[in-house]
Amino acid sequence: MxxxxxxxxxxxxxxxxxxxxxxxxxxxxxxxxxxxxxxxxxxxxxxxxxxxxxxxxxxxxxxxxxGDFALYPRHDLTLRTLAHRAAPDASLPVAEEPFAHQWTAWTAASSQLRTLTLATLAFGSHASTVPTPAQ
Structure with a gap:
């Protein structure tokens, strides 16, 4: 650089x-x-x-x-967007602070927060934005 x-x-x-x-x-x-x-x-x-x-x-x-995604900003727009995409029925708040609070409340330990955040960032972009037909 x-x-x-x-x-x-x-x-x-x-x-x-x-x-x-x-x-x-x-x-x-x-x-x-x-x-x-x-x-x-x-x-x-x-x-x-x-x-x-x-x-x-x-x-x-x-x-x-x-590799410690418990450090990742919980109010981040990308995280919020991917979380909503990955779990559209989870009733997650949209606004930064309520989302961050809920995101943290779902986990009892930093290892769970780390896993939840990393999984959401890694796989959330692959979640379909189109509802699948009922089977």
Whole structure:
């Protein structure tokens, strides 16, 4: 990222992310060794300190890197959309906060939250949006 010319970002259609990506790459060079020792919310907090990286991006990156999807933002639009698609009859709230509360309430342990979130993200996009005929 740091060595790419500006036109490479434009060609890849990510010019709007150029500053954030370079900031993250620079921070990685400075902090990678320490970050590798961090787990859970400590990594999210450290990544959130990167200039031009918001808390949502930090949480998603940490969830992906650690494989700990209990860190994934529970109010995320993608998660909400895929959950509604995967379980249309579950009566899940649409709004961010009520959805996040319900999503957390369905799980008794972080391992269950991790599994529910990862499964929804992985398989929700494959759920049919067309109702199947009654058999």
């Amino acid at each position: 740091l060595g790419l010319p500006d036109h490479a970002f434009h060609r890849a259609k990510i010019a709007t992310l150029q500053a954030s990506l370079r900031s993250a790459a620079h921070a990685y060079l400075l902090h990678a060794t320490a970050w590798r020792q961090l787990q859970g919310h400590a990594l999210v907090t450290a990544l959130s300190d990167i200039h031009k990286v918001d808390s949502w991006t930090a949480a998603v990156a940490a969830a992906d890197y650690l």
